[in-house]
Amino acid sequence: MIKQDDLTLVRSLPMFARVTPAQLDSLTRHGSLQRYPRGTLLFQEGERADFLMVLLEGGVELFARDQAGTEAVVETLFPVDSFILAAALTGAPYLMSARTLLPSRVLLLDAATFRATVAADPDLSAPVMAELAQYFRRLVRQIKDLKLRTGVQRLGCYVLGMAGPADEVQLPFDKRTLASRLGMTAENLSRAFSTLRDHGLLVQGSRLLILDRDKLTLFSRPDPLIDAQEGPLSLTGE
Amino acid sequence: MIKQDDLTLVRSLPMFARVTPAQLDSLTRHGSLQRYPRGTLLFQEGERADFLMVLLEGGVELFARDQAGTEAVVETLFPVDSFILAAALTGAPYLMSARTLLPSRVLLLDAATFRATVAADPDLSAPVMAELAQYFRRLVRQIKDLKLRTGVQRLGCYVLGMAGPADEVQLPFDKRTLASRLGMTAENLSRAFSTLRDHGLLVQGSRLLILDRDKLTLFSRPDPLIDAQEGPLSLTGE
Structure with a gap:
């Protein structure tokens, strides 16, 4: 059971602004709210995407590793933000690993439930598309940088x-x-x-x-x- | 009027694989097919996105410029591929300029018609979301690189x-x-x-x-x- 305050945080994400109470209930019923200490590895690149994650509190880094173990940070995220939407939508393997930079609270939404909910409702798929477009543009900006x-x-x-x-x-x-x-x-x-x-x-x-x-x-x-x-x-x- | 062979090329894009003949007719009626010599500037970063472009033949570079005029190539594209989906979907200004690397044929689809068509039909919005996810993941790979x-x-x-x-x-x-x-x-x-x-x-x-x-x-x-x-x-x- 997710508390009202946290549901308000989730709805503050533009892509969830128009989610219905029934959809939100179904999404969170197949999800869970987790607290992680600083430095916790949330998932590793190469793994299948089981969850869409929503960062409610704390900080997260998305990073990648080469074969020699050298790490590169691709993005740092702060609340309220979602990650890793592209993998969760398509079920493709994560291209990045995620680790908490600070003690964090993260809402885990089951990827398959999320996909089915989004695909069935234009009121939800339109803002999800806009969110993906925004993430894409963030990376374009970083490559230009x-x-x-x-x-x-x-x-x-x-x-x-x-x-x-x-x-x-x-x-x-x-x-x-x-x-x-x-x-x-x-x-x-x-x-x-x-x-x-x-x-x-x-x-x-x-x-x-x-x-x-x-x-x-x-x-x-x-x-x-x-x-x-x-x-x-x-x-x-x- | 777009020729049958070109419509087949458009449909070879995964995001248009399930477009109906009526949708395709409406999309192309508000669009045009253009031939450009090598080195043609198709649009400039900062401009509002009026078109989604589909590259049918040739090659295109997406690039950005700094204040001193130095250019950096963000992506090179070859047929059949679409660009610049994120800007066309949201109507936000282009973050990159586009120029032909080779003599090219490009289908220009009116962005507003495209947005309306996509938003109204889950059969179209789901593959468009998947395509956006794929573009996002291409950029993640490039940043890791x-x-x-x-x-x-x-x-x-x-x-x-x-x-x-x-x-x-x-x-x-x-x-x-x-x-x-x-x-x-x-x-x-x-x-x-x-x-x-x-x-x-x-x-x-x-x-x-x-x-x-x-x-x-x-x-x-x-x-x-x-x-x-x-x-x-x-x-x-x-």
């Missing part, structure tokens, strides 16, 4: 994006994770932080202070078609 | 992927495009080709010969969760 920018610019734009209008950012994960998310080695990240000191950014442990926003912006050159957070999309196209 | 591998390994895996079981590959575009697709500079690509000479690959202009497949494979380490071409996905999960 990786291919068009130096590591230092990438870091600068990432910090500006995290900060929003604020001048102070607390890193929500360690620098190893940040380096990996940005496609850099830990050494390169640390060099990049030093470089940004000359461009208006002060680093104090995991606390980042933007001392000169204009200077940091001029150097990092944020681009709305890469860095802007896209509001919820819909199929109406309005 | 960019973050987990050196440029030389990336090139080796790309060549092995293009070659399939054959030992000879003709590059379908110039080396500048290849370098950009792989997230490398032209100089790094040319160094990478030299390195691969010691690992079983012979380069003669745009012709690549795999002389020692085992050696090239051992060095490049292809990974099915990055390099395997995924067959059509479906929402049944089977």
Whole structure:
């Protein structure tokens, strides 16, 4: 039995905004709510997707590993967000592993029930399609970021994006994770932080202070078609 | 009026496999078939998505540009494939520009008609969702490729992927495009080709010969969760 507060969190996801009480009941009846400590492996790439996961509290990293065991972070997620929709919809094997970055609460929705519910109802399939389109566009933005920018610019734009209008950012994960998310080695990240000191950014442990926003912006050159957070999309196209 | 042969090509896309004649008629009536010479800009990032495009013949690159005008190729596409589904579905601005790599024939389907047709019919929306999921997974693979591998390994895996079981590959575009697709500079690509000479690959202009497949494979380490071409996905999960 999922509590009302948690159901409200689930409905705050655009793709579930129009889910009926009956659908939500059926989805959660075949699911479960789990609490995980930090560092818990939720699933591994290559496994079949049994669940769609909804992150209600905490933080999660999606990562991949090469044959030598080196890891690369593809995405970091914070509440409320769902992962790993494409695999759950198609039943294809996960291309990424997932691990909690923080103590987390995760709602596990049975993938087969989810697929059947979505396929049967245009009121649900339209927003799910929009959500998938949004995830796709997030990755396009990341590929543009990786291919068009130096590591230092990438870091600068990432910090500006995290900060929003604020001048102070607390890193929500360690620098190893940040380096990996940005496609850099830990050494390169640390060099990049030093470089940004000359461009208006002060680093104090995991606390980042933007001392000169204009200077940091001029150097990092944020681009709305890469860095802007896209509001919820819909199929109406309005 | 679209010819029967071209309609057959359109239907070869998994997402259109179950489109009814009436739907197809309505989609193509609000669309047009265009021929473009090589090097034609089809649309630019930032513009609103008016069309879903289906590539029937030729080749297309999706690319992005930074403020200094530097370009990066995000994807290269060959027939039959559709682009740019996520933007066409949501009406959001294109995140990438598109240009023909070869003389091409492209079917332009009006985005608003496409959205309305898809939203109204679960027989169409389910395969469109599967197609979007597949595009998402292509980008996940590319991000893993960019973050987990050196440029030389990336090139080796790309060549092995293009070659399939054959030992000879003709590059379908110039080396500048290849370098950009792989997230490398032209100089790094040319160094990478030299390195691969010691690992079983012979380069003669745009012709690549795999002389020692085992050696090239051992060095490049292809990974099915990055390099395997995924067959059509479906929402049944089977």
